[in-house]
Amino acid sequence: MEPKVLLVYPPNQLMPVELPRPDGSLGPLYLAGALERAGIEVDVLDASVGTPDDSLETTFNNRVLQSNGLIRIGMTAERISEVISNGGYNVVGVNSNFTPQTKMALEVARLAKGVSEDILVVAGGVNARALPGRFLAGGVDVVCATEGERIIVELARRLEEGRNLEVSGTITTKRGIVVRHPLRAGDTVTNLDELPFPTWQKLPFEQYDGIASAGRDSLKQNERSASLMTSRGCPFRCAYCHISMEKQNEKESGGIGALRTKSVSRVMEEVKCLKALGVKKIYFEDDSLLAHKSRVKEIFTKVTGMGMKIADVNGVNLTHFLKGGPGGKPMIDVEYLELLASAGFDQIVFPVESASQRILNKYATGKLNHAKLDVVELVKLAVRIGITCPVNMMIGFPDETEEEILSSIELGRRLVDAGAPYCSLYVPIPFPGSQLHEIALHDGYLASNFDTDAFNWRKPTMRDTTVSPERIEELQQWGWRDINPKEYVRKRLEMDIGRRWKSGEPEVA
Template identity: 40%
Template sequence: MLLLYPPMQTAAGQVCKPNASLAYPNLAGALRDHGVDVRIYDACVGDADDPIVDSMFDKPMPLPSGYVRMGVDDERILNVVADYDIVGITSIFTDQETMVLHCARLIRAAFPDKILVSGGVNARSRLPRFFAAGFDAVCLSEAEGTIVEIVNEVRRSARPDFSSIHGIAYVDAGGTTRIRPTRSQDVVWDLDKLPMPAWDLLANERYWKIARPHAGVFEPGVELRYAQMMTSLGCPFHCSYCHIAGEQEGSLSGPIGKFRIKSDDRVLDEIAMLKDLGVDNVFIEDDSLLGDKKRGLRLLRKIQGAGLNICDVNGINIIHLLKRWKADHEILEALAGAGFTQINLPFETGNLRIMRKYASNKLNIEKADIESLIVAMKEYGFKIYGNYMLGYPDETLEEIETTIEAAKKHMSYGLDAAGFFIVVPLPGSPLYDAAVAGGHFSEDFDPDRMNIYKANMVNTLVPAEVLEEIRSRAWHEVNNPEFKNEKKKLLAPTD
């Protein structure tokens, strides 16, 4: 089986970063344990047989959409695919759907007998498009077990029948789409039972040389020996813009949104494996690292002494860094002792109404002493970056400006930089369903536009073109020149 990351497409003026999500190391670990010959090929960066500079990041390929394509060409993809029986192509992020479907059509036309499998929240939410592009099956949930069942069925028959597999959608012999939802008993509740991720199958040396992880701030041109890991899955919060809010009991994915943890020993074993590969920078990708705060504190203390630089760019909720609404020094000290260096703070909004309606009411911003938190985090030596979301369907111009003013205050307290993102109602999230129902876009929307720098909806209180101008203005006004200059060095080429 081949697990294929497609080439990346990037708008001119945005930073191109390899995908390298954890989906493939996790799946590859399960397949390898099952005796499957599995390879991961990242068509964005290639492997040792591909050039790493001229054809990739310095000379992107223009696309008809106006985007640019980073990675190997179609001929190279077909050359790699030729030796494999099953090809898996994940589709987690909607704005990369175009390249996923392009690869599927390309492979289907050249190799009509190969089995094509996809998965990820975007694929699950866009089944008709994926089957029209040539996919045979789409995994609807966490797929370490499902992918092994698919392999067993392909081994059994030249004309596989997926009807007995749960957590899958497929096209039957008559051309009808069949859906077998994930059951609660299909969900892995004890995460220690998951196979160890096959990080060694990734193009690590290339990632380290390119040094463009999906977040964080690092010196351009300097090798960064990094990897990603998760110590938990799910989240105690169910924010309307997040796929987790749709991953509950009775959904196609099953209740995988429920917060679940790996044991301390399992996490330490994974860290040891990464260190053996030469990794010295780890990105924690948990959706809520401190979702169980006592467990989080215990784990952080056990990680101390591991000798790693750790960044959390995804899942430390601000409420978990507070105690009685002020900085929780016990947690901050444990984070610093464990090696955390950069932390993203998801402020989301400067408006309590928006927080309550769209973000699980997870932080009372009128009570929280954010100044004490930021000051304390800087005293512990963290680089801290704030994330702010603008442009909910019913958000007023005044509320948007309130969020921007909040970011300015946070910068005055010591925040290192602020990121402003336009709300994206991604397929699979409750916000997507509400946006369709509210006439904010149609179901045949352009997936290429579904990214955090574009106004993705129409008929919002603040018009799309105004939102994009406000977001750009806020980023330039709030951030300091040094940070902006560092970001500009990574922009995608325009010719």
């Protein structure tokens, strides 16, 4: 049986105050690239916006309040089934990176099985591989335990040849028991230039343009944008991040937590592809974009030289703003900041995370050393150079004391006084697949039957923490209002109320 694959980015489920940002998740695009390279027929479905045949009113603008309090955004279940059925697919791949979206990923799996029990349903992504038991019990046949370019091709080929589907680097069930099929040496890619190009051409850009031209949400009018990654992995291993477990369980993950970079020429080839598709703005989604400075400088200079805008970064580590000064003493690298500003970075979120060096060392690999980097000075310099730098802080780690939390709130205040437009206070979430998750389960901060719908940044997810969850929430709300400029607080609260759900029938479970 010739394989025909559909790769699905599921509908979203978000809190009423959250902004959806449809942007073509890169995972399915790399997988589609690998399948095409192997001559296997493949389509990509971004179920948050639908196909060009779908009206946005029935997809992205179709916002349904569910009984879990979250808003479902995207194609209806019936329409997803129709696309799977009409396409004659025998493999459906589901991308699941976000734990709060688990229900949406499993819905797609169930719909595929509802079309035909014979459809092979495969799931992958940071979240799917951290919760294999739930995915396998929820209609998924195979979970991908690592990067999936080789695995999806091998699965499709084995299906065609009628062979068993126990591919190395996957997780399946045998007589009700979850079984891991170990990776072999060389199963994961170390030279990223060997990766297929993401198939951006398969994205429903017309749908994204429709959202942008309606001035909706975070997409800017008439400015086509797309995501790009110049690297994978990260030099650090923060306990609240999937990278920590990928590094701890190197054999199981295939070492994918380690920082690997593409060559500058490969990145520029990708940028050319995007330009040809009419993309004007590029979102760099690397986990640690600024790690190799000379490489980054070259990339940014070339990208802006091509008339492309650089929109944002996903992962910045503040230590990369340091350089060796006289006598080896670390000092802020002003030229680097200037280069980023001239390349178009008018805003960079500064992940300061905590004022407590103990917390930073214990949970964030000491990725920021307050003795070496004066973050208040960094904010002042960035603002002078023309970079707006909102600050992220995290409060409420399991053993964090109230004094430590208050010191972070106080530092947030000083950073806002120094020119940061605002400071967000996030409560750490023990996402499955992170060391913090393991700690939370092991030490009883989280029940093993935890509800994935409750994994959001509004309310503390962990219980029995040194500072109680109720007190953390109180400190977060008070701290946020207290340290941020009054005008900012007023606007945010207004936006929250504006976005809050006003009509629609809750789904009956």
